[in-house]
Amino acid sequence: MSPTIEITFTLNGMPKRISVDPTLSTLVMLREILGLTGTKYGCGEGECGACTILVDGKSANACLMFAADCDGRAIVTIEGVAIDRSADGLRQAFVDHGGVQCGFCTPGMVVQAKHTLDKQPHADRATIKRGLEGNICRCTGYKKIVDAVAAVSGTNS
Amino acid sequence: MTVIEKDSLIGKRLTKMDAPEKTAGKTRYIHDINLPGQLVGMILRTDRVHAIIKSIDTSAARALPGVHAVLTAKDLPQKGLGVNKDNPPLKGERVRCERDEIAAVAAESEEIAAQALRLIKVEYEDLAPLFDPEAALRPGAPVIHESKPDNVAMAFDYSHGDVVAGEAESDVVVEDTFTLHRVTHCCMGVSGIIADFEATSGNLTLYSNTQVPFLHKREFAEVLGMDPGRIRIIQPPIGGGFGSKLDIYPFEPICVYLAQATRRPVKLVFTRAEEFLASPTRQPAIVRLRSGAKKDGTLTFRTVDILLDNGGYTSWGATIPFVMMQTFSSLYRVPHCLYHTKAVYTNNPYAGSFRGYGNLQATFAIEAHMDKMADAIGMDALDFRMKNAQVAGEVTPQGMDFKTCGLQDCLTLAARDSDFAAKRSAYAARKGAVGGVKRGIGMASMLHVGGGAKIYPSDGCGTNIKLDDFGHVTIMTGASEIGQGSETVLAQLVCEELGVPMSAVTVVNNDTDITPWDVGVHASRTTFIAGNSAVGAARKAKAKILAAAAGLSNLPAEQLDLRGGHVIRAEDGESVMPLAKLLRSLHFSDKAELVTTSHYYEPPSVHQDKGFKGNVSAAYAWATQVVEIEVDTDTGIVTLLKVWAAHDVGRVLNRLGIEGQIEGGIVMGQGYALTEDMIMVEGHLKNAGFTDYKLITAPEIPEMSIEFIETMDGEGPQGAKGVGEAPAICMAAAIGNAIENATGVRLTSLPFTPERVYRGLKQGAAS
């Protein structure tokens, strides 16, 4: 076992201080140590986006990020997005437009969609699709997810 | 007085009931559940493809601190799993494919479990391997299972008419060999199970991803030698199914054995790489098809010979010929049909059930020949299909009774919307295997069961309904929800009967101690079978409510109805009393009574006879899909531009839900056709991850235009038929036809990945 190191960061707006093994991934820290299971394991290789979180406002694959690297940063998970009233419209759009089926990709999709819209509030469909290119969904065929995000960006045709 | 306006939920866009929690990350899948004191279960898999196990030394693993159990085959009763019962949970004598389970550990952490696996020493003696299904049938081929010396795991034969006579009257005969590849489900939620066993009571609680809980309860009891009454299966929300969770797989009983051995709960969850290695696949197939037609466009005969690569063991994949033969015999009217299929053992991964169940493979071959024959006799490809398409009222030689059939409407609409005829001839005039980017259009149609499939003693589903004293309805259904939206459609059907809003309904569908029996989620049956069951239970509840209301209102029950949460007068919609008030008055009266009802629905289908004849489903779904593509002849990249899909769905119940099913199926079919491929080299999977097993991503999806044909099936709930599998079935066939239209080259092997297409075009241009 490696020596643990102490890190401090904000998690969904609250300060956190914990000790982690320096080789631990942020995904495992969130799910298994902090009990925030909304962030999903889909591949562990940064290929599926199910573990997407926001790090200092930018989206990242929690499975690729060393937990130690959270030190000093602001981390927002799907649980943080869910308590953010400004994101209610986006989540409701996923519901209203049928962007959710089995739902396993949904938390990562919502977080990545939020990041895409934070960057470009009026993103068009092509930009939205590129924004979501790192998030795999096996159920929906993506169209309704793109519809949902485009409804928020005001570019649904 | 209040008048309640008439309203209907049927055909509306209803949002999925569990979607809000899912968008909040609050839904707890099996991966998110942890029981106090649980151990981590992990499986050692072989790295050999065919070998005798000489010895397994687990002593070092057992000695590792934090390890609570190490199991090998000699610790377990040797009972086989699967359709042929040929797959013991742990292999003790011999391994037959690289996913084979050799040993299992339960440990205090993932790290310890992984380290324990590394400490297990296995000695093997390699056996001659067998990878090629054609070689499996040759004399002297390695025998994979001693009980099947010819390597044939299963064989299906079917015929009607006389193909020799059919061929004699043909003006054109075409023959091809089609090679279909191996793909896998890639559910976003990897497989997993939690077993919690209490030794003194013998109670076993399983948290499982199964899509057939009641069949699994029986099978677990058999394998484990337990009283089924002691087994409770709880299904947390499932991260995708698509057929993958239809069989018991070795990891499931292994986890139970670990829990029994340690007396602690054990959780066993796959990694993504393990999911690729150890989940079932779609059945790879070699399809030899010979078809004939007359000059006037009448189909004359079809001779089909199919070889399926069953892999090392037999799961449901071996039974897909059952579905394939329906398409060969009955998608179009064929007077003479002869059909042979063999599923043969090899040392490859074994195949399971997968959305479409053989129909993607069958449709790929048939629809290629429909184009080829139309071109050979100089007939328009649409007209040729229209001439041979099934129509309502037809009973096929196989015994399938098409009480409703929208195939001709599907063909007509998809062709009209896509401008098929004009584009097909315009692109054909410019077609070529070289010279930049070429455009093509292609069409394919499909037939699939849409009213269940009677392959088990019962094809039924039970529903219990209870109403509480606030007018809230709880539906307890046997039908599992795997993301397809069954809970929403069942609630909708019940709301329609009871005149209550969707918000008044809770669906319980995930606990075998509570829910009534159901055969499982497969064969596109849930909307139809569980839907009819729910409607039946709701109608019984309604009758009970109206009878009670009649007693209170002095109006005969026949003049009453339920609407908007009220008991109303049927003739003018005037509220007689709120439903909740009526329920409370029943509940709190001298003759206190709760409204609860129960209904079991068994569809009016029949078991097929030994010759596979009989009306196996209560209804049939139909579809035509047209695709427009571009082929870059410099790279072989095929780009899917647009899909026009026309589906006979009986009736649209939840428009949002059914669109989602069809779009998702189209994109799954796109992946099957263009990007997905399990790359096997001598039995070893070379792309066990999303880096090189390519699922379709958001920027790659086509434009999709969907038409619904409502044939109002008399047996379906509100006229609906099942549609879950249908949309994935046509895509590869239509894309193959479009590539031919664009380039003039007929590619008979899937997938159409760039290198394979490029190579095919080079060969096509050279010949």
Next chain:
Amino acid sequence: MTAIERYLAPASLDDALAALAGGNATILAGGTDLMVQSHGGKTRLRPVLLNIRRLPELAGHSIEGESVRIGALTTINQLREDATLAKALPLLAEAADRFASDQVRNMATIGGNVCNASPAGDTLVPLLVLDAEVELASASGRRRLPINGFFTGPGRTLRQPEELLTAIYVPMPRLRTVSRFVKFGTRPALDISAVSLGFKAELTPAGLANVRVAFGAVGPTPMRGPGTEALLEGQRLTPALIAKAAETAMAEITPIDDVRATAWYRRELVHNLLRKVLNDVADH
């Protein structure tokens, strides 16, 4: 996963270089490659895990004379989206656009992509055709090396274990320079390239000058195509020359068969894609 003895996240370059001096540290920047490689057992972590993310010297970018200095910690999305960088080095922005996914582009750094030295590394082909140089620092000094020759094998470079890649210098393309980047694949990004190709040349009245051609995923390292470059240098693009250049390119690459493509197909792709690029430049 390998256990480590120490984790360091220094705030100054000197501290970082001191930690590297023994040559027993693994450098962590974006982490997107390191996490997968170390968990998969492909890379064994050294005793010290050195997180360089807090080093201010490695962040940001600036124009220095005729060159752009890109700090090693510059993320792929910064290459793609930073207006100054994208304007100065459009080829690099284009390659960044084809890189992995938005999430990975937010994390991954150009320094990491260079040091990871994958034959298919998306930024490497543009850096080769742009004549980039890498700056390496160690406790004993600094040196600058041309990127052409920096890669010595899959995952291997001339960087020594005690050295840190601090920045990349890219000469600004001169006026009348045309450049092209092609990454073969069915997706816009999220794809490990089976073949990529870069081209740069100045269009002069006499013909093409300072021609650079480079290829990715067709050999053990990303590679220049010296034969193709020599053939094109000083020439005007004619159909015959384009055909010959495509033939030359496919002959001078050294591809292998792997899960993504056969060597045969990679040669065909390089041939056809270079022909397409040169036809496009000729029409320019």
